[in-house]
Amino acid sequence: MESLIRELKEHLIRELNLEDITAEDIDSKAPLFGEEGLGLDSIDALEIILILEKHYGIKLQNSAEAKPVFYSVETLAGYIAKNRR
């Protein structure tokens, strides 16, 4: 799980072009969206959906499940571990 979390953070940094941020700077449990954590927005949510599809072969079928899945790096990694192809 640790290596998946690390890999996911690197994808986020690269695909979302997060300036001056390293994998170590991202708290795995902190919220991805809103002002408390990384401060991502709706365009970033679309980019994360593409990361799931491109790198892990996961298509999010039900938009209602997105909110808890997209809460943090840890919840995203948990979802990937269960559903990756």
Next chain:
Amino acid sequence: MCYIEAVATHLNLTHDIKEVVPDATLRRRMSRIVKMATATAFECTGGVPGIAELDAIVTATGLGCLADSERFLEQIHRTDGQMLNPTPFIQSTFNTVGAQIALLAGNHCYNMTYVHRGRSFESALTDAMLQLKEGDACRVLAGAFDESTPTQHHIMERMGFWRGAEDGEGAVFTLLTATATSNSIARISKVEFLPSPLSERQCREKYAAGSGTRVWRSLDKTVYPCCSAMRFAKAVEEIRKGAPEVVVYNDYFGKEPTIIVLQCL
């Protein structure tokens, strides 16, 4: 006719992009040319208060935000039109720079972008001058930008496009007013789109007001669609140094010739 209050190029920037665009979310989506052009506009207007006072923002570009356009096209090709990232699509539009400048200060004024190959900058200047002449605006920011990428250079090289010329890139912005102010540097007396190329002698005969007029034609080897904007900036500098009049002739590989006539006050 209109008056030039300020000119800035990407070569004389004094502000860091983090100062120009403090919002990290906005900044991380901006490509190199968007950052370069936005910072140049910021430099020209003196920052957010200057942008807020503008009555019109008119930008010009020959090729637009090329790096983002290439990224978007490459993704279409690689994924067969599936799974396209939204950011390069959003940012690759030609009016991205004009919009970013307006967003910096929440300015909702007239905002137009001209994409007319080698005549883009002159088209933007013409629109800016019309806005000022007809009283729709008192202060207009007009500018031009183009970026070069390795892919574009390679494709144009294979097409035999360069023919001894060198590709380039740049951003230039100028602040124009309807009437002269204490900050005015020069005036633009004429912008013309010519039906066919002119020699230096023909330019002088047709446009020079006196023997002191400098006629600039094919100044350097660097060519990109909006390079006449950089020549315009150099001409303004020449007026600032004491030249009475500069006639800037521009053509894009011998096509689409234009004239800009600048005069001292």
